[in-house]
Amino acid sequence: MFGAARTVQKSGANLQFVRTKRIRAGLDPVAQRVVTQLSVISANRKMPKMLKLSKEDFVKHVTVMRAWGVVRKEKKQAEEAQLKQQYESIKEANEDLKHVSQKLFEAANKLEIGKRFPLELRVPTEYPSRSGWFYDYTPRKL
Amino acid sequence: MSVSKGVWSKFVKRSPTLALRNKALRTALLSPDLPSGPVSLKSKASKRKYQSIEGLDQIYPLAYEVLEKRSEDIYSKIESLDKNSPTYAEQKEELEIAAEKFNPEVVYMAEYMKNSLDRTQPVFRHYLKKTWEGYSKMLLMQRLETLAVIPDTLPTLEPKVEVKLKFPHNNQDRWIEPGTLLSSNVTKMPPSLEVIEFKESTGDLYTVLMVDPDTPDLAQDSYSTTLLWGVKDVKLSNTDSMIDAKKLMQNEDCEFVEYLPPVCEKNTGKHRIAFWVFRQDGPLENAPKGLRREFFKIRQFVEDNKLTPVGAHVIRTLWDRNTENVRKMYGLPEGRVFTRERVPYLKN
Amino acid sequence: MVFVQLRQFSNSSIAAGRPGYSLVKPVHHRVRIRKQLLSPRFPELKLPPTDVRSPKYRPFLVRQDRVKEHYHNTLKSDLLLINYQHDQKDVEGPKRRKWDMSSPYHINRPLQKPKGQIVPSPTIRARTWKNVPFFEGVSINCFVEEAKANPAAAIAAQLQIQQITNSKVYPIYAKTNVPTWKLRPGMLMGARTRLTGAPAHQFLSTLTELVLPRARDFRGIRNSAGDQYGNIAFGLSAETVRLFPEIEHNQDSWPNTYGFWLTLHTSAQLDYEARTLLSGLGLPFYGNEKVPLLLRQAQGL
């Protein structure tokens, strides 16, 4: 609780012991916390060495990235083509509906402000859920 | 075990220059990992220390297969092109580039062996052009603009070819950066030029003019242009792109104005020496042998011969203590010494 | 009155001691010069960050991005259908107007403000397969009020954002001088960051699957939130931030947490489309939704 007594020399030859507050090594806990936090944010002494690939490995890396680009581009193009087909299909159906029934057409083309995906329609996970498919659904009675 | 199972390891229809000549390197690029360590690293210690990234050896064969398959598709597309179409040559070149662009061996050579590429291959020309556009082209245009070579000699330049320049003053084989200040000792002999075409070229004719637009013209109190060297009808191709003493000795008609080194007179400041390279449509007609060097009208000359500039280069020179020796060498009279005119101090 | 514009040197500038012509040197060629590439210094910094030799290089896709897959496999074609309107045409937003040149002072004058507003509105394009809205990214802005008295709080906030997002965090400094709040320009006040691509998707799925379902004070995003043009913002309280797994499992290090603002950026042209998209990514909404102003104007309502 008390720090070690320190020798304080007063004017004159006689020595006196005076009790003082203990001086601890290091910073106080609040400052120490800030230092720790800064050390986590900072890159100092945590940065790895710069990556230096050999010439062969660099070319191999470039090849891998280009192959990935080619595969991704093909996928993207296929998707865009399909989406375009879907768009044309929607357009064709609506054009036809307009001639069949104006009333149905207007109902079909009502602006859907406030349209929401149901929250149950979740982003797929890597493995299936423990509860499985929810079969026991009963609609709410109004 | 080679990762290549398709078109990239067959050389029946493809040029053998698309493959690496160094066998160890070729094995390294055609195997999933590095079987005998990194070949490109020189010292034994660094070879031993080197570690590839994990997983690269797994993905590389698959990536190679994807790209090789794509290349095969493009080659079959080339086969099915209409040979009578007017754009056949262009389309073919474009597809040939696309087919070989991602070949690891080609990428390696284009990245690390720029000086020994086979320029008859469209893909190597493509990579060379990209390299040129990334640095040398911009550097040249910046120097031409800041030194006002355009518009002082010709109004503008749309560069199509890379022009490299060197002087045979010593054994060092070094290309000169545009805008460098050279001593008269360096420029005393005619230079060698390399004109690198990025299109397919089998026998185009070229004209080179070397002019000094900073010759003092006392009568007009201005400067005039002097033609230092004129070369015409030089036949160059993708394989042979040098204009040097050897080539000019063989075809003596080419040099219509003989080389005169830039010998600046004292106190005339730094002289810009511009090299202009023109691609000709046919043989040059209005360039008689022994054309007058002084008061050379370069714009008139270009117009008379219907030339279009495709490349340029610029260096600078200055009077130095060796200039008089060079003058003696070429049998020229001693140069004038210009002095600053003292203007009397006027009050108000 | 007919005003004839004559091409001549400016008289006023000569009187003021300046030349009456352009000081910009003309350029005699069409080659674009990127000056930084010509410098011989720092060759590695001239490489694009996508090049593995560049010190800035970071791999961009280290695992399957399930949010992205879900968007491309399910949401995209649904959104195309939801946003489809037959016989749709572009709606021109009010733009800056030209002066009528009735006065010589109209020459070179900046364009007039758009009618009825200060800044121009974008043109709303007809929806096709090319502009199906997608989620672009999320910005996080954490402004800590107590950092005025205790600058260490801003550092803690920076670390908190870094822990949650696993991204480089930038500090926020106060810009204005508000003496009553004891705010001075240049004070360190908090942290901000911007996430795109896979990290943004990762953050979004943490938010919608682990944090928001357990948050007591979160009802959903208000339907009136949004900047009109497809960016939706909402706030998280300090209590909710405790639910992020990075903080929840390291409680000892976090005596205080700091709430922050999130802006969800989408490529949607109007807010209601952005809300539909975000609901598909698992974000709940509540409150009344209004018909956007631009549509009301277009219909003359």
Added chain:
Amino acid sequence: MSHFKWGRRCLATNVATPLSNVQTGVILSRVPQVTPEVTDFEQKFYKYQDELERRLMWTFPRWFYFKKGTVAEREFSQAQKYPLPARDGVWFPKGKPEIRHGRDRRFKENIVLPKAEGHEKQGESSATQVENLDDASRPIKPLPRVTEADKTNNQHSLERKLSRTLYLLVRQNNMWKFPAFPVPDDSKPLHTIAEEGLKNLGGEKLNVWTVSHTPTALLKFSNGKLVHDLPQDGIREYLIRSHIIAGEFQLNKIDGCEEYKWLTREEIQQQTDPAYFEKIDCLLSKV
């Protein structure tokens, strides 16, 4: 004038005009429950990118997560394998280690998590041990992506092919197609008729979410066959897109429907008429 109809309110007319030969079909789909299958190329690419990222990562700041002198810190430290530090007079053939905060900064950092108490022997008895679901710290054991329904190829189950989009196909008048319901007049919009029709066909215990009021495609039938140009007595079928959220589809044999199946795109290709599949192919998800 660039006017266009933004959801203009349709005028309420009580008079319903009867329609003949108009139907509304439903593309009822079950969206993927698990992430799509990763190809070999993708998996190896991700692995390589992950290794690169680990190599370029900053060192883990362990002092922030484990306070000095705590039990957790001791356990964590004991679990790590620290690299050998460089020393004078010792030759390192693979290069001199450069150690900062216990990591050789030339390589990636390997963090080993200490095993939680009580799970140390889980490797041996995991097969027999019954999982205690209340224990939050139990080791994660994911369920298999291949389900019972996949093994028995039960095409009536909604729990088959979890990584794919499944579509509901019915055998209506001896033709495998999307279910369709007649539209008698224009008093009700298409999507309402579709929803009601599904309720009648598949039972009350069905939670279905209609994607949009807008039809996604038009199919033209004549004499039970898909045609390109519609004759006078041909049938128009407008397809409405919807997703099943919950519940079970239990077929009531009405409207000539006799059988139903939940199928993926490739299975639909095998099951249906080629002309029909060609028309609907662009509407089906490839995943």
